[in-house]
Amino acid sequence: MSREYELVAGLETHVELSTKTKIFCSCTTAFGSEPNTHCCPVCIGLPGTLPKLNRQVVRSAIRAGLALDCQISEISKMDRKNYVYPDLPKAYQISQFDKPLCRDGSMELSNGRVIRINRIHIEEDAGKLVHEQGDTFVDYNRGGVPLIEIVTEPDFRSIDEVKEYVERLQLTMKYLGVSDCKMEEGSLRCDVNISVRPKGSAAFGTRTEIKNMNSFTYIARAMEYEFSRQVELLEAGETVVQETLRYDVAAGVTESMRGKEDAQDYRYFRDPDLVTILTTGEEIEQLRASLPELPAQKAARFAGQYGLSPADAALLARYPRCADYFDEAAAGLAKPKTAANFLIGQVFSRLGSESAKEACAIPFDAKALHDLAALVEEGKINMGLAKSTLEKMLDSGKGPGELLSAADMEAVDDAKLTELCRAAIEADPKAVEGYLGGKEKALQALIGAVMRATRGRANAAAAEKVLKGLLQP
Amino acid sequence: MGIIKTIQQKLMAGEFSCTELTRAYLDAMERDNGSLNAYVRATPEDALAAAAQVDQKLSVKEALLPLEGVPMTLKDNLCTKGIETTCCSNILKGYVPIYNATVWDILQKQGAVLLGKTNMDEFAMGSSSETSCFGGSLNPHDLSRVAGGSSGGVASAVGGNLAAYGLGSDTGGSIRQPASFCGVTGLKPTYGAVSRFGLVAYASSLDQIGPIAPSAEDCAAVYDVISQYDPMDSTSKGALGPASPHLEDGLRGVRIGVPEEYYDGVRPEVLSALENAMAVYRSLGAEIVPFSLPELKYALPVYYILACAEAASNLGRYDGIRYGYRTEHYNGVHDMVCRTRSEGFGKEVQRRILLGNYVLSSGYYDAYYKKAQGLRGAIVKGFHQAFGKCDIMLAPTVPMTAFPLNFTGADPVETYLTDICTVPVNIAGLPALSTPCGCDQDGLPIGMQLIGNTFCENTILAAAHQYEKAAGQYRRTKWGVSL
Numbered sequence: 001m002s003r004e005y006e007l008v009a010g011l012e013t014h015v016e017l018s019t020k021t022k023i024f025c026s027c028t029t030a031f032g033s034e035p036n037t038h039c040c041p042v043c044i045g046l047p048g049t050l051p052k053l054n055r056q057v058v059r060s061a062i063r064a065g066l067a068l069d070c071q072i073s074e075i076s077k078m079d080r081k082n083y084v085y086p087d088l089p090k091a092y093q094i095s096q097f098d099k100p101l102c103r104d105g106s107m108e109l110s111n112g113r114v115i116r117i118n119r120i121h122i123e124e125d126a127g128k129l130v131h132e133q134g135d136t137f138v139d140y141n142r143g144g145v146p147l148i149e150i151v152t153e154p155d156f157r158s159i160d161e162v163k164e165y166v167e168r169l170q171l172t173m174k175y176l177g178v179s180d181c182k183m184e185e186g187s188l189r190c191d192v193n194i195s196v197r198p199k200g201s202a203a204f205g206t207r208t209e210i211k212n213m214n215s216f217t218y219i220a221r222a223m224e225y226e227f228s229r230q231v232e233l234l235e236a237g238e239t240v241v242q243e244t245l246r247y248d249v250a251a252g253v254t255e256s257m258r259g260k261e262d263a264q265d266y267r268y269f270r271d272p273d274l275v276t277i278l279t280t281g282e283e284i285e286q287l288r289a290s291l292p293e294l295p296a297q298k299a300a301r302f303a304g305q306y307g308l309s310p311a312d313a314a315l316l317a318r319y320p321r322c323a324d325y326f327d328e329a330a331a332g333l334a335k336p337k338t339a340a341n342f343l344i345g346q347v348f349s350r351l352g353s354e355s356a357k358e359a360c361a362i363p364f365d366a367k368a369l370h371d372l373a374a375l376v377e378e379g380k381i382n383m384g385l386a387k388s389t390l391e392k393m394l395d396s397g398k399g400p401g402e403l404l405s406a407a408d409m410e411a412v413d414d415a416k417l418t419e420l421c422r423a424a425i426e427a428d429p430k431a432v433e434g435y436l437g438g439k440e441k442a443l444q445a446l447i448g449a450v451m452r453a454t455r456g457r458a459n460a461a462a463a464e465k466v467l468k469g470l471l472q473p
Numbered sequence: 474m475g476i477i478k479t480i481q482q483k484l485m486a487g488e489f490s491c492t493e494l495t496r497a498y499l500d501a502m503e504r505d506n507g508s509l510n511a512y513v514r515a516t517p518e519d520a521l522a523a524a525a526q527v528d529q530k531l532s533v534k535e536a537l538l539p540l541e542g543v544p545m546t547l548k549d550n551l552c553t554k555g556i557e558t559t560c561c562s563n564i565l566k567g568y569v570p571i572y573n574a575t576v577w578d579i580l581q582k583q584g585a586v587l588l589g590k591t592n593m594d595e596f597a598m599g600s601s602s603e604t605s606c607f608g609g610s611l612n613p614h615d616l617s618r619v620a621g622g623s624s625g626g627v628a629s630a631v632g633g634n635l636a637a638y639g640l641g642s643d644t645g646g647s648i649r650q651p652a653s654f655c656g657v658t659g660l661k662p663t664y665g666a667v668s669r670f671g672l673v674a675y676a677s678s679l680d681q682i683g684p685i686a687p688s689a690e691d692c693a694a695v696y697d698v699i700s701q702y703d704p705m706d707s708t709s710k711g712a713l714g715p716a717s718p719h720l721e722d723g724l725r726g727v728r729i730g731v732p733e734e735y736y737d738g739v740r741p742e743v744l745s746a747l748e749n750a751m752a753v754y755r756s757l758g759a760e761i762v763p764f765s766l767p768e769l770k771y772a773l774p775v776y777y778i779l780a781c782a783e784a785a786s787n788l789g790r791y792d793g794i795r796y797g798y799r800t801e802h803y804n805g806v807h808d809m810v811c812r813t814r815s816e817g818f819g820k821e822v823q824r825r826i827l828l829g830n831y832v833l834s835s836g837y838y839d840a841y842y843k844k845a846q847g848l849r850g851a852i853v854k855g856f857h858q859a860f861g862k863c864d865i866m867l868a869p870t871v872p873m874t875a876f877p878l879n880f881t882g883a884d885p886v887e888t889y890l891t892d893i894c895t896v897p898v899n900i901a902g903l904p905a906l907s908t909p910c911g912c913d914q915d916g917l918p919i920g921m922q923l924i925g926n927t928f929c930e931n932t933i934l935a936a937a938h939q940y941e942k943a944a945g946q947y948r949r950t951k952w953g954v955s956l
C-alpha cells in the first residue's frame with residue numbers, strides 16, 4: 001500500500017556550537033557539570049542584566065553557512081521569541097526571526113538529489129528540566145549555550161536521504177570544528193516535518209512535526225512510524241491533523257505534544273538590547289578562506305590521489321583525525337593503499353569504538369605506519385610479517401624499527417631459501433617420510449619450519465616449490 | 474555654586490566630617506521621610522562605612538574624587554549588590570541582587586555615600602510614583618501633591634534635601650517630570666551615554682539612567698562621571714566628552730528652537746513661564762527660532778505601543794520560579810506562574826503587559842507595533858531635520874504642575890496624555906533636561922525642558938546653567954538638611 005505513497009520531509013536541525021563561552025555571557029559551555037554551576041546573572045536573566053553577543057558564535061555560524069553553500073547576510077539582527085516555560089529564565093529566547101545570518105544553501109546527496117537549505121540562524125539554548133523524587137528542578141547550565149538552527153526545504157523523499165543528510169551535516173560541523181555534534185549529549189537535535197502524498201502528486205499533504213530527536217535510530221523509526229500512520233489515515237479516508245508530535249521511544253509511537261500548536265504566538269520582535277550584526281564582505285571572504293577541506297572533497301581526493309576505493313575513502317573521511325593521520329602516513333608511499341588497508345583493517349578493528357576512531361586513539365604515530373607500509377613496499381618483509389608486526393605495534397606503541405631486527409629484514413634470496421629448506425628436511429625426517437609416503441599435508445610442517453626460521457620473511461609459496469624440488473625422487 | 478562642589482569644599486575645609494554630614498542626612502531622613510515617603514529603604518550602615526573611608530582620606534589630606542563623600546540616593550530599579558532592590562513591586566519584595574548596576578559600581582569607586590533606595594512607580598510605570606507598592610512619594614513643595622513619576626522618590630528626596638543628588642531612570646519622562654514637579658533639575662542623557670547594565674528594564678530601547686540634582690552644574694558633574702562606555706551594555710557608547718567644562722560657554726548666537734506642537738494645550742501659567750524663559754535667553758544673546766515639528770503628534774501613541782511591547786517581554790521573567798514573590802497555593806507550574814503574576818504585579822503594570830502583548834500578537838502586529846516602529850523612524854528624522862534649524866530646543870516639561878494625590882488613578886488615558894512633552898526625546902534617543910523656570914499661583918514649581926542633539930548634553934547643561942545664573946528659579950524647601 002505504501003508503495004503508492006511518497007514521503008515528503010523537511011528538517012530543522014539544532015546544532016550546539018562548541019564555543020568556549022556561552023552566546024551572551026562568559027560562562028563556560030562545558031557539558032556534564034553539577035546543575036546550575038555554569039550560570040551567571042546574565043544567563044539566568046536576573047533583572048537588569050543585558051546580553052552581549054559572543055562574536056565567535058557569529059563566525060562559527062557563518063563558517064557553517066559557507067560550508068553549506070549559503071548566502072551570508074551582511075546585516076542581521078537578533079529577535080526575541082516570547083514564551084513562558086520554566087527552563088527559559090527570561091521568558092523569551094533570543095533568536096533570529098526575519099533576518100537570519102545565512103540563507104539559501106544546499107547539500108547534494110550521493111544519489112545526486114539536492115537538498116535546499118532555507119536558512120541558518122543563531123540562538124540561545126534553554127535550560128533543562130530535571131524530574132527527581134516526584135519534584136521538578138531546573139538546571140540552567142545549558143541555558144545560553146549557542147545553537148545554530150539549520151532549516152531545509154521539504155526536499156527529502158526517503159528516510160535514507162534524511163539519514164545521509166544528518167550524517168553529512170554532523171561530519172561537516174566536526175570538520176569545521178564548530179560543533180562536536182554529540183547526539184547523545186543533545187548537541188545535535190532534529191525536528192522533522194513529515195507529510196505523505198500519492199506518488200506523482202505535486203501538491204503537499206498536511207504535515208506533522210516530530211520534535212527534538214537526538215539519535216539516528218529514533219529519527220528513522222519515528223519517520224517510519226509516522227509515514228505509515230499518515231498513509232493509514234489517508235487510506236481509511238481520514239485526514240492528517242497538522243500538529244506537533246513527540247516520539248515515544250519506549251512505545252515506538254508518535255504522540256501529540258500540544259493540542260494547539262497553531263495557538264502558540266511567539267510575538268517576535270527585535271531584541272532592543274542587542275545591536276545590528278554587521279559582517280563585512282571582507283570578513284566573509286576571510287572565513288571562507290579558513291574553511292578546511294570538507295568531507296566530500298577529502299574522500300574524492302583520497303580516491304584520486306591515493307587510489308583508494310570510494311568506500312574506503314569515504315570511511316576514512318568519516319574520521320577527520322584518522323584522515324589526517326593517514327595523509328601523514330601516506331606521504332611518499334608508492335602504494336598508499338597498503339597503509340590504508342592496515343588502518344581501516346587491523347587498526348580500526350583494534351580501536352573498536354566510534355569514539356576511539358574519532359579520537360584517532362592509535363598508540364603509535366603516523367610515521368610508524370608509514371615505515372611499516374614502506375617495508376612491505378620495498379619487499380623487505382612480507383605481508384604476514386607486516387600484519388603480525390602491526391599487532392605488536394598496536395600492543396606496544398612501538399614502531400617497526402624497534403620491533404623488527406636487522407635479520408628480520410634481511411632479504412631471503414634463493415640460495416638462502418634452498419639452504420633453509422635443506423636444513424628443514426634434515427631436521428624432520430618424519431615429515432619427509434610422510435610426504436614421500438603420499439601425505440601432502442606433511443609438507444606444511446616443513447614450510448612452517450622454514451617460515452619460523454626466517455621469522456616469516458620467506459615467501460611460503462617459494463619455499464613450497466623449493467621443498468618439492470629437493471624431495472623429488 | 475552647586476551642592477556637590479559646596480559639600481566637597483566644606484569637607485576639605487573641615488567644616489564637618491563626612492560622617493557628620495552623613496549622620497545629618499540620615500537623621501533628616503528619620504525625621505522627614507515619614508512626610509515625603511521619598512525613601513523606601515535606608516542604608517545607614519553602608520552610608521556610614523563609606524563616609525568613614527572618606528574621612529580617612531580627608532585626614533591625610535588626600536584630594537577627593539569628583540563625587541566623593543557626597544551623600545546620594547538611587548532609584549529602586551538600580552541593582553545594588555547585597556541591598557534589596559524591588560522596583561517598588563510586590564513581585565520583587567525581598568529580592569537582593571548579587572551584582573551591581575554599572576552606574577553604582579562607578580559611583581562606589583568614586584566614594585559615593587548611598588543613603589538609601591528611593592521610591593518609584595512600580596517598574597517605572599506611572600507618572601506620580603503612586604503605583605509603588607510602598608505608596609506614592611509626596612511633593613516637598615506641597616504635601617497634598619505628588620512628587621511625580623516614575624522617579625518620584627529621587628525628586629522628592631533631592632527637592633526635600635534628603636540627598637544631594639540621586640540617579641533615576643527616564644523611559645518617557647521619568648526623570649524630567651518629577652524634577653519639574655519638585656522644582657529641581659533632572660537630566661535624561663542621550664540613549665547609550667550611560668550604561669543600562671543593572672537597570673531593571675522597563676522598555677529597553679527607551680530607558681536611560683540620569684541624575685536629578687538641585688542644579689544643572691550638579692547634573693553635569695554626575696553625568697561626567699557616569700557617562701562611560703560599558704562593554705556589558707551593547708547599546709552603550711559613553712559620552713563624547715565631559716559637559717562640566719562647557720557650563721560657562723556663552724549663549725550668544727545660539728539658536729533655541731521652539732517647536733509649536735509642544736505648546737499645544739499647555740496651561741497658561743506654564744506657557745507664560747516658558748515665555749519668560751525665552752526672554753531671558755534672548756537677553757543672553759540667544760536667538761529664538763519657532764518652527765513646526767509635525768511628527769510630534771505621533772509621539773504619544775508610538776511611545777505607549779513600543780514601551781508596552783518591550784515591557785511585556787521584559788517583565789515575562791517574573792514567574793516566581795527563581796526569585797521574588799511566589800504565590801502560596803497553586804496547582805502545577807502554569808497555575809503558579811499565573812497566580813504569582815496576578816498577585817505580584819499591580820494594576821498599571823498588568824495593564825501595560827496586556828497592552829504590550831496585544832500589540833505584538835499576530836494579527837495586530839502590523840497595525841500597531843510595526844506601524845509604531847515606522848513612525849519612530851519618522852520622529853527621529855523630524856528631530857534630525859529640526860536640528861538643522863536650531864542648536865537646542867525649548868519646551869515645557871509637563872503641560873501642568875504637580876497633580877493632586879490620586880489624580881492619576883481615575884483615567885489612565887488622561888494620565889498618559891500628561892507625558893506628551895517628555896516622550897518624544899526617548900523615542901528619538903536625544904538628551905533632554907528639565908530645570909525650574911518659575912511657579913504657578915499655588916507656588917508649585919514649573920519646569921522647562923531643554924532638548925539637545927545626540928550626545929550634545931553639554932549644550933543643554935550650559936543653557937540651563939546660564940539661565941540659572943541669570944534668572945535662577947530653584948527654591949529650597951523647608952525639609953531635610955541645610956548645609
Ligand SMILES: [Zn+2]
Pocket residue numbers: 022025026027038039040041042043044144
Ligand atoms: Zn552566564
